[in-house]
Amino acid sequence: MMMGAAATFTAGVGRAGHDYAINPVAVADGIWMVRGADEPIAFDNGGAIANIAIIATPAGAVLCDCGPSIRYAAKLKSVAEQLTGKPVIRVYVTHIHPDHGMGIAAFDPAIVAALPGTITAMRRDGGGYSDSMYRILGDWMRGTDIAVPGLAITTAHEEFGGRGLRLLSLSGHSDADLALVDETTGLMIGGDLVFHDRAPSTPNADLALWRASLDRLKSEKHGGMLPGHGPLDPEGVTAIDQTRDWIDWLEPALSAAVQSGLDMVEAGMIAIPDRFASLKLARYELQRSVSHLYPALEGRLLPRVDLPSN
């Protein structure tokens, strides 16, 4: 329900046998990034649009997010285990959105961990997300059941054979957003609190909380940044600032649109500042954000004009 569908029609017939290409790229000592496509969820990409992290620890492989489907996650598991030479012992799900976490169906729930707010949201909205993903992705989703993480994250630190991870419990992109810092290398994994050269999406956003979370990420000691979408940010601050810049532009721009009399269609057509020219999907995400945010802004900014009814 919260997820839209591309207006251009893609035939929903299954292309059985299609396989995901999973190509991990080393981004820090013992950490690989699997890049998602900088595209909307669509049949042509199988929903593989989110970035994934693979972390090698002495105790086993740790995954941060695991993709949209059981087919993706099964391949990811085998790639990660070959790469690290050890079994996957932990899967973190950063937040509710299905491009990041529907693949948990491929793992024993006892090793899958998420924030309590994410687990609550998955129990509540998992069915709706599943319906949307099957509608758009068809055969790519085959066999992907709705699964719920078995571990609720209540600590700020976890260690795997001596490799420590700091767990940051935040929110704003969604009800509950997990970010991680690898203590060995300083690499921060931002989840969807951080987008890089790809416009942020806002289907469940609380922009005030999102800003507070970005402040927290910036102040938390870290090195590079592995964002939820878009390329690695090696120095670690650019992507945070860019995400912040977009949402700081978005809310006043939409407020100004309401206050100057624009309808939602027209609000989706306003000029996007040149400084966002490097952001992929900027127009697409602006139009989604109009859908998410505009009615509430109208309710706040347009004055009451009704007279008592007869």
Add this chain to the structure above:
Amino acid sequence: MLALTLMAAAQSAAHARTAPVDPLGSPMWNAHAATLFGADPVRFDPRVKVQHPMIAENQRAFPVAIDARGIEGVKRIILFADLNPIPVAIDYRPEGAEPYIATRIKLDQRTPVRGAVQLASGEWLVSGEWVDAAGGGCSAPPVSRVKGDWAEHLGEIRGEAWPVADGNARLRLSFRHPMDTGLVENIATYHLEALSVKGVGREPLGTMEIWASVAEDPAITLMPAAQPGEMLTVEARDTNGRDYRARVAVAKQSPHPLASAP
């Protein structure tokens, strides 16, 4: 509206030959053309601009604008979606307004979304395109029914009017109303069904019929002929006979660049 659909099916055979071949290949085109346009001539014309976002992010509230300002002498504008169970959303007569309307509609499945405008000659000009959407926009309960607070806000109207170029104003209205389609179990059809905008002399500037395929909490944008400072009167009625009234003064300001250049 079920009646309309059945009637359309019955009439489609009789009128099929009068409607031109649909460039969108819609299975319901002949039926709707027969019902809506009867024996009047129909032509597909891209000057009827049907504008919407590239994605149906929320199938309960899909923004659509019909802009026929490039066409002289438009008397009537119909917004409809072929494959919605309630195909027509709005039937608008811009008596003293620019031929422009924007609103949000429900989408029950992938469907053509169209604008049809009628000229004084009786001729209809039609445009539109297929829009992909998840199902259930018409058959899911309204958010305010789920929350249970619809009655507390019924009758609330928000609005504002801004001057635009050429002596016209842009009027935006938003009503709190559940807009029940009758397609959700145990919730009868209940929706705004008529709306008019009048000027200072009570002359009609715009009049419309509204169906339940307009999104919950209807938001409507029109461009009536009205000067800065002029008071517009809005009158509406729902299917339970409840009346809604509002007054909106056109802001005393110079035309806003954003509002005049959609």
